[in-house]
Amino acid sequence: MKLDSKIPEGPLAEKWSKHKFNLKLVNPANKRKYEIIVVGTGLAGASAAASLAELGYNVKAFCFQDSPRRAHSIAAQGGINAAKNYRNDGDSVYRLFYDTVKGGDYRAREGNVYRLAEVSVDIIDQCVAQGVPFAREYGGLLDNRSFGGAQVSRTFYARGQTGQQLLLGAYSALNRQIANGKVKMYNRTEMLDVVVSDGKARGIITRDLITGKIEAHSGHAVLLCTGGYGNVFFLSTNAKGSNVTAAWRAHKKGALFGNPCFTQIHPTCIPVSGDHQSKLTLMSESLRNDGRVWVPKVARPGLKAVDAAKIPEAERDYFLERKYPSFGNLVPRDVASRNAKYACDEGKGVGSGLAVFLDFADAIKRDGKKVIEAKYGNLFDMYQQITGDNPYEVPMMIFPAVHYTMGGLWVDYNLQTTVPGLYALGEANFSDHGANRLGASALMQGLADGYFVIPYTIGDYLANLGWSDKIGTDHPAFREALEGVNSRLNKLLSIKGKKTVDEFHRELGLTMWDYCGMSRTEEGLKKAKKKIQELRAEFWTNVNVLGSNNELNQELEKAGRVADFMELGELMVDDALNRSESCGGHFREESQTPDGEALRKDDEFAYVAAWEYKGDNQPEVLHKEELVFENVKLTQRSYK
Amino acid sequence: MNWFSNLLSSTLGRKLVMALTGLFLILFLAVHLAGNLQLLKNDEGQAFNIYAHFMTSNPLIKVISYVNYAFILLHIVWAIILTRRNRAARGPQGYAVSNNTSHWSSRNMGILGTFIALFLIIHLRGFWYEMHWGGIATANYDGVDYKNLYAVVDAAYSQWWYVTIYVVSMILLAFHLYHGFGSAFQTLGLNHVKYNPVIKFVGVAFAIIVPALFALIPIVMFLD
Amino acid sequence: MKITLKVWRQKSKEAKGEFKTYQLDHVSQDMSFLEMFDVLNNDLVKKGEDPVAFDHDCREGICGMCSMYINGRPHGPLQTTTCQLHMRSFKDGQTITVEPWRAKAFPIIKDLVVDRSSFDRIQQAGGYISVNTGGVPDANEIAIPKKDADAAFDAAACIQCGACVAACKNSSAMLFVSAKISQYALLPQGQPERKTRAENMVAQMDAEGFGACSNTLACEAECPKGISVTNIARMNREYYVSKLSSDNV
Incomplete structure (x- = not known):
């Protein structure tokens, strides 16, 4: 298989407009003859479904939540980047492009990223027109802030709930099309397989989560907007329901999976409080603007936050300030996370041992409690609600947590996977963030794909396909997929073993976190691979899923998702093993500079690793898409 | 007129009717109280009887009083309709445990209103009916005969149980007004950061002072 | 700590429900309320009993999916979402009664899971601004006073959890619907459809069978996002203004 990224020829700044012109169009009168399936209703899915319906296509949209508005995009806090240069501070499309490529540690495609930066400005216009209440200044114009260490203020925000407001905007557009009858919405419905026939995506198989009914839906194209796979770690900042099933089913039907090992670990999360922990809560990284990160110089196991004040200044190690004097506590997410891990590895962790202090005592002394409260009041309240500690009086405890997955289904410039007619949008694809995502860029990408890319690129495929080229749900391909789904569900229900689904999931998560988390070694990864294989074998003989398929059965839902996570976990380990360099969120201990920083190997690894599924228990085959950098110069990051 | 019946049959429209009739009845209470206070004048009921005569004979007052009767009925009937709808909205199964944080009177306007309606029947039968159709003795002031309603009131208020009913009913009315006054403004959409405190203050003051003065009359007359 | 749980169990929409009592002996006060349910469910599965179905997703107080009526109050004793409630809010040995939201317009699907699709339908009736993707003016073309933008945001912060309905003695959805109507009424972008929107959303709210507002303010007191009855x-x-002045006869 040869991977064709379909990046248009020509100068960077003209690629997208030229490409748009070259794409075939579907006659307006014919659009209503096409049916498009959209799976997932987060930023990417809701915006795509609404935009395609506005164009005249018939859309069927699916979400497993009880309402499309609950997709996990809703939880994004910080903001959305756009190269509007409203602040006159030197921002431009090119600078946003440059920052994103560099921030991704040179593992993203130039062409895609430039397009992303280009359409970012349209996103803001679109959202404002929909009534998204972005923060404004007293003069009535939009406010911006600098985010995640960016040198310019290009982040638009709606308090700490930007994702919520953007999703509600897209959801309102979706609602309008549902009311118009152009979108048929299926809530509480989970996609369990993709149907491929003649090498093209033809539809999907779904399960109604209330009745258990398995249904086939046929369409001319299928869009997967199903988010990331951070829950493979069990503990992550993702929603409990976030899963990889749709993407993984597509992978098994022929879609290549790109850079699966690229995961982002966010440094400022609330630490695990016990074995009962079900998810991790992120706190905005803006906290590092005023909080100082430290651990005791001499290990003090079990040190509580209330006793932190007893440690004299001389016995504290402000390790980020010590190692990175110029950036200090504001080093990028991956660096901050890794160093917290090192401190805990040395036994200097506080609390449970897996936490470091984030101390506001100096900031409160310097600026007064009022100023700190105005800046972080809601975060402090949230922290106190969850932990019971008052951060105005004692230092916070933080620890890194899995937050975002840069990897995903491999797509070309048109967002099409290697299966024609099957598209992946938003976090579900691998395309724009390389090995590390910058703050406030996830919302941008989700909406760019849904509002401004797919409405153009899908037309080209559909026009070439023709509206009559569609198969009915009575086609053998559908029947075969239906049977596959049914037999898998029945298998899960019939095992009746001794362990619960959550127990398997926790075990998988722990293995992934220990060996394929913040820092990875060849030895550890090999161990992880073996462990996952054993766990997977045990799962299929010893999992206990009660109840039947004909009812709301949340254990059954989880079981199917965890089964897919286990297969994905193994692929992540394979990918991490293969990539024996350190880049972005992927840190291989074998590849460090003499002073312990990540060492990229551009000669060997400046490519996208796209994996092809070859059948159960067969090793996946690696395909490489070489990355060509014509506009930016590859440099090593330094924050010393 | 489809839109108009739509308006009136909507939940918001029904509340609008409740608020408007409620506010009118609040106004009526104030006027009624002003008249009744004349019972306490030390003139053997002369001022009150002249006032009562005026209220039953002036054509304009008559029209207003018919509007008043209609609004009382409307307020009651609409309340019943709304309550039934609200009951239905709750569904068949109620909560086993409930720790509602709202004010008791706000949740029990229907019960309060029912007792007030019962009181109204007793009240109307005792005085209003007597005044219109009962055989009341007359009193003569400056050569003109007036029905001596004062004597009827005085006789009624000399019975302790009658006074008790009045006082208890006024307490219930106070609670009804305590919620109803401010609630009517909220329903009408008259909610403004500048005027909310005024509405709240006047509402509470009205709910306490007006029923208290109403209750004071039978108490004083009983003690006399 | 030890906890006695009385949980509403109901097999399906049609089935008759009842309370079941469960004993939990090893509850940590650092657990969230939903994690306590995870522990219960894990135990139940181990014992071969049907685990309790409940809605939840983000577990960080923003998706609005979690919805438990705890000891007589939606989302429990604190003004927050169920997922943000922690066991330290309860006493050792306490009995906790957990019920689903109860309203005719929120039929029970199973155990503590209710169907809130009525909220979606209300928004489909007009909770949007009719603009197509692309072809919109520059974002800074319309200046919006900060005060109005902030007020619109306050209304838009609603997470559609339905606690307002659950708290209301009339199962009224007015806090939710009014937050949606307010967001658009406060913004210049919402003006062209302002009247029709108010009329249609209220009509849909009534059609779904929600009750009227008695201004008890219970909704505001329980709303995890502090949406105001203003x-x-x-x-x-x-x-009223729309009904009296719009062209919709």
Whole structure:
């Protein structure tokens, strides 16, 4: 298989407009003859479904939540980047492009990223027109802030709930099309397989989560907007329901999976409080603007936050300030996370041992409690609600947590996977963030794909396909997929073993976190691979899923998702093993500079690793898409 | 007129009717109280009887009083309709445990209103009916005969149980007004950061002072 | 700590429900309320009993999916979402009664899971601004006073959890609907469809079978996002003015 990224020829700044012109169009009168399936209703899915319906296509949209508005995009806090240069501070499309490529540690495609930066400005216009209440200044114009260490203020925000407001905007557009009858919405419905026939995506198989009914839906194209796979770690900042099933089913039907090992670990999360922990809560990284990160110089196991004040200044190690004097506590997410891990590895962790202090005592002394409260009041309240500690009086405890997955289904410039007619949008694809995502860029990408890319690129495929080229749900391909789904569900229900689904999931998560988390070694990864294989074998003989398929059965839902996570976990380990360099969120201990920083190997690894599924228990085959950098110069990051 | 019946049959429209009739009845209470206070004048009921005569004979007052009767009925009937709808909205199964944080009177306007309606029947039968159709003795002031309603009131208020009913009913009315006054403004959409405190203050003051003065009359007359 | 749980169990929409009592002996006060349910469910599965179905997703207080009526209050004793409630809010040995939201317009699907699709339908009736993707003016073309933008945001912060309905003795959805109507009524972008929107959303709210507002303010007291009843007054205004002045006969 040869991977064709379909990046248009020509100068960077003209690629997208030229490409748009070259794409075939579907006659307006014919659009209503096409049916498009959209799976997932987060930023990417809701915006795509609404935009395609506005164009005249018939859309069927699916979400497993009880309402499309609950997709996990809703939880994004910080903001959305756009190269509007409203602040006159030197921002431009090119600078946003440059920052994103560099921030991704040179593992993203130039062409895609430039397009992303280009359409970012349209996103803001679109959202404002929909009534998204972005923060404004007293003069009535939009406010911006600098985010995640960016040198310019290009982040638009709606308090700490930007994702919520953007999703509600897209959801309102979706609602309008549902009311118009152009979108048929299926809530509480989970996609369990993709149907491929003649090498093209033809539809999907779904399960109604209330009745258990398995249904086939046929369409001319299928869009997967199903988010990331951070829950493979069990503990992550993702929603409990976030899963990889749709993407993984597509992978098994022929879609290549790109850079699966690229995961982002966010440094400022609330630490695990016990074995009962079900998810991790992120706190905005803006906290590092005023909080100082430290651990005791001499290990003090079990040190509580209330006793932190007893440690004299001389016995504290402000390790980020010590190692990175110029950036200090504001080093990028991956660096901050890794160093917290090192401190805990040395036994200097506080609390449970897996936490470091984030101390506001100096900031409160310097600026007064009022100023700190105005800046972080809601975060402090949230922290106190969850932990019971008052951060105005004692230092916070933080620890890194899995937050975002840069990897995903491999797509070309048109967002099409290697299966024609099957598209992946938003976090579900691998395309724009390389090995590390910058703050406030996830919302941008989700909406760019849904509002401004797919409405153009899908037309080209559909026009070439023709509206009559569609198969009915009575086609053998559908029947075969239906049977596959049914037999898998029945298998899960019939095992009746001794362990619960959550127990398997926790075990998988722990293995992934220990060996394929913040820092990875060849030895550890090999161990992880073996462990996952054993766990997977045990799962299929010893999992206990009660109840039947004909009812709301949340254990059954989880079981199917965890089964897919286990297969994905193994692929992540394979990918991490293969990539024996350190880049972005992927840190291989074998590849460090003499002073312990990540060492990229551009000669060997400046490519996208796209994996092809070859059948159960067969090793996946690696395909490489070489990355060509014509506009930016590859440099090593330094924050010393 | 489809839109108009739509308006009136909507939940918001029904509340609008409740608020408007409620506010009118609040106004009526104030006027009624002003008249009744004349019972306490030390003139053997002369001022009150002249006032009562005026209220039953002036054509304009008559029209207003018919509007008043209609609004009382409307307020009651609409309340019943709304309550039934609200009951239905709750569904068949109620909560086993409930720790509602709202004010008791706000949740029990229907019960309060029912007792007030019962009181109204007793009240109307005792005085209003007597005044219109009962055989009341007359009193003569400056050569003109007036029905001596004062004597009827005085006789009624000399019975302790009658006074008790009045006082208890006024307490219930106070609670009804305590919620109803401010609630009517909220329903009408008259909610403004500048005027909310005024509405709240006047509402509470009205709910306490007006029923208290109403209750004071039978108490004083009983003690006399 | 030890906890006695009385949980509403109901097999399906049609089935008759009842309370079941469960004993939990090893509850940590650092657990969230939903994690306590995870522990219960894990134990139940181990014992071969049907685990309790409940809605939840983000577990960080923003998706609005979690919805438990705990000891007589939606989302329990604190003004927050169920997922943000922690066991330290309860006493050792306490009995906790957990029920689903109860309203005719929120039929029970199973155990503590209810169907809130009525909220989606209300928004489909007009909770949007009719603009197509692309072809919109520059974002800074319309200046919006900060005060208005902030007020619109306050209304838009609603997470659609339905606690307002659960708290209301009339199962009224007015806090939710008024927040939606308010967001658009406060913004210049919302003006062209302002009147029709108010009329249609209220009509749909009534058609779904929600009750009327008695201004008890219980909704505001329980709303995890602090949505103000000022919005209800605004909705009333919007609706009356629209009904009396729009062209919709």
